[in-house]
Amino acid sequence: MSSRKRNAIVAQSGGPSPVINASLLGVIDGCGDFSEHIGSLYAAWHGVEGILREELIDMSIQPRRELELLRTTTAAGAIGTCRYKLKEDQNEDFTRIIDVMQAHDFGYFFYIGGNDSMDTANKVSNLAQARGIDLVAVGVPKTIDNDLGDPEFHLIDHTPGYGSAARYWASIVQNVNEENRGMSTSESVAVLQAMGRRAGFIPAAARLADPGREMPLQLYLTEGSHTLESLAENVNRALVRSGRCIVVVSEGFNVGSLGEVHDAFGHIEYGASRTTVAQVVLNHLNSVGLKSRGYASGQVPGVLQRSASIFASVVDIEEAYQVGRKAVEIGVHDGSGWMATILRAPGAEYRALYDKVPLAAVAASERTLPSAWLSSDGLDVTDDFVRYASPLIAGGWPPIPIEGGLQRFAQLNTVRIEPKLGEYIPLKYRP
Amino acid sequence: MSSRKRNAIVAQSGGPSPVINASLLGVIDGCGDFSEHIGSLYAAWHGVEGILREELIDMSIQPRRELELLRTTTAAGAIGTCRYKLKEDQNEDFTRIIDVMQAHDFGYFFYIGGNDSMDTANKVSNLAQARGIDLVAVGVPKTIDNDLGDPEFHLIDHTPGYGSAARYWASIVQNVNEENRGMSTSESVAVLQAMGRRAGFIPAAARLADPGREMPLQLYLTEGSHTLESLAENVNRALVRSGRCIVVVSEGFNVGSLGEVHDAFGHIEYGASRTTVAQVVLNHLNSVGLKSRGYASGQVPGVLQRSASIFASVVDIEEAYQVGRKAVEIGVHDGSGWMATILRAPGAEYRALYDKVPLAAVAASERTLPSAWLSSDGLDVTDDFVRYASPLIAGGWPPIPIEGGLQRFAQLNTVRIEPKLGEYIPLKYRP
Numbered sequence: 001m002s003s004r005k006r007n008a009i010v011a012q013s014g015g016p017s018p019v020i021n022a023s024l025l026g027v028i029d030g031c032g033d034f035s036e037h038i039g040s041l042y043a044a045w046h047g048v049e050g051i052l053r054e055e056l057i058d059m060s061i062q063p064r065r066e067l068e069l070l071r072t073t074t075a076a077g078a079i080g081t082c083r084y085k086l087k088e089d090q091n092e093d094f095t096r097i098i099d100v101m102q103a104h105d106f107g108y109f110f111y112i113g114g115n116d117s118m119d120t121a122n123k124v125s126n127l128a129q130a131r132g133i134d135l136v137a138v139g140v141p142k143t144i145d146n147d148l149g150d151p152e153f154h155l156i157d158h159t160p161g162y163g164s165a166a167r168y169w170a171s172i173v174q175n176v177n178e179e180n181r182g183m184s185t186s187e188s189v190a191v192l193q194a195m196g197r198r199a200g201f202i203p204a205a206a207r208l209a210d211p212g213r214e215m216p217l218q219l220y221l222t223e224g225s226h227t228l229e230s231l232a233e234n235v236n237r238a239l240v241r242s243g244r245c246i247v248v249v250s251e252g253f254n255v256g257s258l259g260e261v262h263d264a265f266g267h268i269e270y271g272a273s274r275t276t277v278a279q280v281v282l283n284h285l286n287s288v289g290l291k292s293r294g295y296a297s298g299q300v301p302g303v304l305q306r307s308a309s310i311f312a313s314v315v316d317i318e319e320a321y322q323v324g325r326k327a328v329e330i331g332v333h334d335g336s337g338w339m340a341t342i343l344r345a346p347g348a349e350y351r352a353l354y355d356k357v358p359l360a361a362v363a364a365s366e367r368t369l370p371s372a373w374l375s376s377d378g379l380d381v382t383d384d385f386v387r388y389a390s391p392l393i394a395g396g397w398p399p400i401p402i403e404g405g406l407q408r409f410a411q412l413n414t415v416r417i418e419p420k421l422g423e424y425i426p427l428k429y430r431p
Numbered sequence: 432m433s434s435r436k437r438n439a440i441v442a443q444s445g446g447p448s449p450v451i452n453a454s455l456l457g458v459i460d461g462c463g464d465f466s467e468h469i470g471s472l473y474a475a476w477h478g479v480e481g482i483l484r485e486e487l488i489d490m491s492i493q494p495r496r497e498l499e500l501l502r503t504t505t506a507a508g509a510i511g512t513c514r515y516k517l518k519e520d521q522n523e524d525f526t527r528i529i530d531v532m533q534a535h536d537f538g539y540f541f542y543i544g545g546n547d548s549m550d551t552a553n554k555v556s557n558l559a560q561a562r563g564i565d566l567v568a569v570g571v572p573k574t575i576d577n578d579l580g581d582p583e584f585h586l587i588d589h590t591p592g593y594g595s596a597a598r599y600w601a602s603i604v605q606n607v608n609e610e611n612r613g614m615s616t617s618e619s620v621a622v623l624q625a626m627g628r629r630a631g632f633i634p635a636a637a638r639l640a641d642p643g644r645e646m647p648l649q650l651y652l653t654e655g656s657h658t659l660e661s662l663a664e665n666v667n668r669a670l671v672r673s674g675r676c677i678v679v680v681s682e683g684f685n686v687g688s689l690g691e692v693h694d695a696f697g698h699i700e701y702g703a704s705r706t707t708v709a710q711v712v713l714n715h716l717n718s719v720g721l722k723s724r725g726y727a728s729g730q731v732p733g734v735l736q737r738s739a740s741i742f743a744s745v746v747d748i749e750e751a752y753q754v755g756r757k758a759v760e761i762g763v764h765d766g767s768g769w770m771a772t773i774l775r776a777p778g779a780e781y782r783a784l785y786d787k788v789p790l791a792a793v794a795a796s797e798r799t800l801p802s803a804w805l806s807s808d809g810l811d812v813t814d815d816f817v818r819y820a821s822p823l824i825a826g827g828w829p830p831i832p833i834e835g836g837l838q839r840f841a842q843l844n845t846v847r848i849e850p851k852l853g854e855y856i857p858l859k860y861r862p
Binding site for chain 1: 446480504509514601609610612613616617621640692694709713724729734737740825826831833835840
């Protein structure tokens with residue numbers, strides 16, 4: 001615990017979620033909880049890029065009403081996020097981060113992000129320690145993919161953001177079922193492409209729409225072993241049986257080359273590739289021929305599934321808030337090198353517990369859907385998955401205020417404070 | 432006005448909307464209003480196909496609670512719809528329709544649909560009259576495209592369903608703006624593909640998200656004159672200015688061949704084609720190169736924009752209900768050959784009026800966005816459009832009940848009544 005009052009900085013990294021701003025509010029309120037230890041809180045504009053460029057926003061000047069609205073303001077437009085990858089050998093960038101921290105007397109660094117971001121937070125924490133600098137770095141977990149953590153769910157039960165992505169898919173599949181049921185005589189197959197890269201937690205959540213398995217719904221996760229050919233056979237079997245079929249396919253389902261584009265972390269950017277899995281699937285279905293009337297049609301919600309605020313889970317909103325607040329408590333009480341985490345209390349009733357795990361344990365971790373949760377035909381998930389994920393989407397619609405027919409989102413004052421250091425171009429952006 | 436009590440039949444046709452079931456409820460309640468004239472109401476399962484096959488559902492056996500839920504139950508899963516095209520020379524189909532009407536003593540036929548459906552209703556009305564059969568056919572307008580009617584908006588101000596599609600786009604663009612603002616350092620351009628075929632009313636509604644024109648938002652309607660090349664130039668200008676850009680492109684925007692697939696009405700089925708406009712646009716953008724960091728990514732909501740119940744406009748729900756109810760009143764008071772319509776009351780305050788127009792006047796009509804509502808740079812719509820469309824998305828979130836984290840939609844008893852005639856295979860489905 002730091003003996004004198006220090007300032008704090010919060011930053012976001014990676015793709016957004018509908019509840020990332022709730023974690024931001026949690027960090028803000030957490031700093032308020034410990035005002036005897038923490039002075040002013042600043043936000044970095046666009047994550048670590050904002051730290052490197054010394055583009056900082058003063059959170060103390062924001063009206064409380066706007067901060068409260070962060071709870072139901074989707075995605076990362078409030079303070080921005082980035083996909084800037086800090087590599088081991090980029091000493092100049094790391095040194096610059098430490099310089100900015102020292103220039104503004106930042107004693108606390110709260111980093112909201114996924115596995116890559118926890119790796120960055122860990123490196124910053126280690127570097128500060130190695131240089132004898134008093135900097136507490138604490139991670140706040142965030143990823144709709146739910147792929148941060150261990151396959152046994154001991155480090156983290158689920159990541160904030162996942163419950164909202166799950167609720168998006170549960171709701172959307174309910175809607176598409178009404179659509180497909182009504183239109184089946186001319187559009188018998190609806191193909192929907194889900195995010196999640198190599199982890200099937202997101203497409204798996206489509207099952208939550210229909211835990212009783214009454215819909216003709218098939219899930220194609222990357223963890224399964226189906227091919228384009230077996231997919232078409234499965235769909236045609238469903239068409240013979242039901243006259244219609246809903247296909248949810250993971251963006252990482254292997255259909256051969258998509259003309260992939262990669263982001264700074266080396267991950268495939270499916271949304272920017274030359275074609276989509278959904279398109280390949282529906283073209284294949286329409287060309288081999290459907291055993292029903294009508295066609296297969298494709299839907300690629302893309303970023304809508306991580307930014308449609310009204311599908312945010314109220315459970316997820318609250319947990320994202322609490323885990324942000326917890327991170328500050330950890331920073332003050334336990335010091336550097338931790339990530340705040342969400343665990344599940346034992347017992348039949350769902351309840352979240354907040355705890356901490358070492359950043360080193362989760363940094364660059366990656367988990368996929370446990371194989372025990374895949375059904376034997378590879379087209380579904382088991383009831384164990386449904387029991388795991390259902391509580392995460394419980395509750396009603398989130399209370400997003402409407403003004404003049406439009407959603408009222410938080411509007412922060414993003415004017416940057418006066419820099420104290422000279423201009424700096426992040427290594428990646430040098431000519 | 433029929434002298435004795437007759438039964439009634441209701442059917443749906445064409446693509447669904449989030450409020451088509453509200454019109455169905457309007458017809459149900461309208462029949463209740465005139466119980467001295469109308470006996471039982473039946474619904475055809477999957478539109479005119481259900482009439483041809485004599486697949487009929489008894490609406491009088493449905494619990495009132497389930498009927499009430501139709502108001503907020505999206506799409507056409509309740510009684511089904513179809514894209515069956517009745518052609519002038521299909522006398523056998525037309526005769527069968529008349530036979531089914533007579534067998535069940537249907538004196539009233541309410542047909543919920545778009546321009547093609549009004550054409551069908553008109554033909555059935557004329558045929559009955561020509562054969563001296565007492566059958567009242569009345570149309571209930573429905574299309575998210577808003578392309579049914581005259582370009583002067585005298586026949587119909589807007590179609591039920593359009594307000595909800597407009598609210599979908601206003602809300603989604605608000606969400607994507609938060610997403611794009613937050614992610615602009617790595618995903619600077621978000622391309623979104625909107626429905627509407629050759630009419631730009633749906634993509635135009637994206638402007639409702641930002642009537643003050645603060646977002647870097649560009650609209651590409653089929654009514655505009657931009658090309659793939661000028662689109663890329665416009666986007667790059669926005670990137671130089673704002674570092675990010677949101678592109679809403681109509682599915683009918685001309686980018687060359689998409690490997691189009693056609694439906695029974697001869698319209699392009701964009702969702703089933705070999706590629707999408709959004710994909711062509713983003714591939715072009717990423718290949719010519721962006722004047723910003725990051726990539727362009729694509730989103731194709733497809734049927735989600737006509738089936739996401741929570742984006743239904745409460746104004747639209749109420750109007751869809753009232754216009755269905757009005758259709759019954761017209762049938763009883765004015766007889767056959769009309770479509771119920773929605774007009775706008777004069778004055779500054781928005782108010783809908785319900786009236787009637789001859790089916791012949793709207794049958795197979797088609798309107799596009801008036802050229803006066805396109806901005807001079809072809810990238811936007813004017814304030815006149817905003818004034819026209821804004822009232823249609825007013826109000827809060829629709830009251831969709833949630834049970835166990837899931838939307839509770841109407842569950843009708845769709846068991847078919849005992850047929851009175853022999854089996855019949857619709858002409859189109861004969862080998």
